[in-house]
Amino acid sequence: MSLEIVVIGGGAAGFFGAIATAETNPRNRVTLLEAGKEPLAKVRISGGGRCNVTHHCFDVASLVTYYPRGGKALRGAFTRFQPKDTIEWFKSRGVKLKTEADGRMFPVTDNSETIVNCLDEAASSAGVHLMVNSPVASVGREGDKFLVELKRGHRIGADRILIATGSSPLGYRVARELGHSIESPVPSLFTFQIKDPRLKDLLGISVENVRVRLAGTKLEQTGPLLITHWGMSGPAILKLSAWGARVLHDNRYQMSLLVNWLADANPESSREMLLKTKTDYPKRKINAYCPFDLPKRLWQSFVSYVGVKEETPWAELSKNTLNRLIAELHQGEYKIQGKGVFKEEFVTCGGVNLKEVDFKTMESKICPGLYFAGEVLDIDGVTGGFNFQSAWTTGYLAGRSMAI
Numbered sequence: 001m002s003l004e005i006v007v008i009g010g011g012a013a014g015f016f017g018a019i020a021t022a023e024t025n026p027r028n029r030v031t032l033l034e035a036g037k038e039p040l041a042k043v044r045i046s047g048g049g050r051c052n053v054t055h056h057c058f059d060v061a062s063l064v065t066y067y068p069r070g071g072k073a074l075r076g077a078f079t080r081f082q083p084k085d086t087i088e089w090f091k092s093r094g095v096k097l098k099t100e101a102d103g104r105m106f107p108v109t110d111n112s113e114t115i116v117n118c119l120d121e122a123a124s125s126a127g128v129h130l131m132v133n134s135p136v137a138s139v140g141r142e143g144d145k146f147l148v149e150l151k152r153g154h155r156i157g158a159d160r161i162l163i164a165t166g167s168s169p170l171g172y173r174v175a176r177e178l179g180h181s182i183e184s185p186v187p188s189l190f191t192f193q194i195k196d197p198r199l200k201d202l203l204g205i206s207v208e209n210v211r212v213r214l215a216g217t218k219l220e221q222t223g224p225l226l227i228t229h230w231g232m233s234g235p236a237i238l239k240l241s242a243w244g245a246r247v248l249h250d251n252r253y254q255m256s257l258l259v260n261w262l263a264d265a266n267p268e269s270s271r272e273m274l275l276k277t278k279t280d281y282p283k284r285k286i287n288a289y290c291p292f293d294l295p296k297r298l299w300q301s302f303v304s305y306v307g308v309k310e311e312t313p314w315a316e317l318s319k320n321t322l323n324r325l326i327a328e329l330h331q332g333e334y335k336i337q338g339k340g341v342f343k344e345e346f347v348t349c350g351g352v353n354l355k356e357v358d359f360k361t362m363e364s365k366i367c368p369g370l371y372f373a374g375e376v377l378d379i380d381g382v383t384g385g386f387n388f389q390s391a392w393t394t395g396y397l398a399g400r401s402m403a404i
């Protein structure tokens with residue numbers, strides 16, 4: 001028996017799902033619909049055009065901790081298809097991946113077109129019928145079949161449908177019309193807009209290990225932080241924005257950020273270090289000698305902010321100034337005044353309610369024959385290849401399940 005299968009969305013999850021279903025059962029007719037003129041747009045621009053395919057984390061228990069939403073649901077899914085399988089999938093098609101120091105994995109060519117071409121060729125050789133410039137107007141149910149209507153008037157009947165529309169409103173609308181509930185989509189993975197005199201003229205300065213926390217919450221992250229012309233960025237900020245996506249949205253991106261610039265130390269050890277410096281280098285200027293592993297200009301900004309004059313020697317460091325300096329180093333408070341974007345890559349928190357989907361098959365528990373994969377689901381990962389991995393995993397499982 002052959003089936004008519006329609007995949008809506010020509011991104012990573014859609015392509016992977018279409019390839020998996022066509023390869024699992026070549027008798028099926030698989031149609032992949034892409035609204036734009038070119039599929040795999042996000043794959044092309046990801047990782048600065050290099051494509052961060054996945055992450056070198058093969059332990060499922062660790063892997064799920066990189067997902068602010070969806071980790072629990074993905075745990076079983078990752079036992080069936082995880083980064084190790086992704087690497088093997090591409091390797092078997094002639095594409096080798098390499099691992100960078102932070103665990104991110106890229107094609108050895110450092111070119112996203114390598115991944116795009118691989119997916120294109122795999123889909124073509126599996127017999128997937130790709131239709132570009134084919135935006136979907138509606139999806140309806142007719143008995144035990146589906147009817148997909150394109151905006152240009154063309155109609156396609158289907159036995160099974162995979163929705164892999166990313167964060168496009170179409171996917172949420174179709175899912176809702178077919179009985180699903182949607183967790184309201186809000187941005188995730190973004191930078192913070194902060195205007196603060198302490199950051200003025202510090203563009204491009206980075207600190208390797210900083211602890212950041214949203215005031216009034218338990219949400220905190222550690223990692224590198226980068227000062228930008230609009231505020232703060234870097235892995236620590238991006239991870240915090242992902243875990244705090246909902247609370248930041250609910251507060252209209254107006255919250256206080258607490259920054260511990262010395263995440264490896266504590267206030268008492270810093271106090272000892274400052275007092276020792278005062279004893280050992282009494283004649284040296286405070287703003288010219290920093291006893292911590294911090295960029296010189298950042299240290300000078302803090303020293304100036306707490307009222308230390310340029311000529312003041314360490315011998316004249318008062319107890320009050322010492323306390324202010326420790327507070328600044330370990331619990332500096334900065335006002336978030338809005339969100340920026342993270343390069344060209346944006347991720348959405350929210351989507352189809354995960355309790356309404358069977359993660360063994362990615363089939364809807366509400367509407368038989370309807371499947372979901374990728375970011376249309378309420379799943380999002382932090383930066384580092386995790387969002388692509390959830391797309392490959394859910395696309396693969398959906399594709400295999402739809403085929404039979």
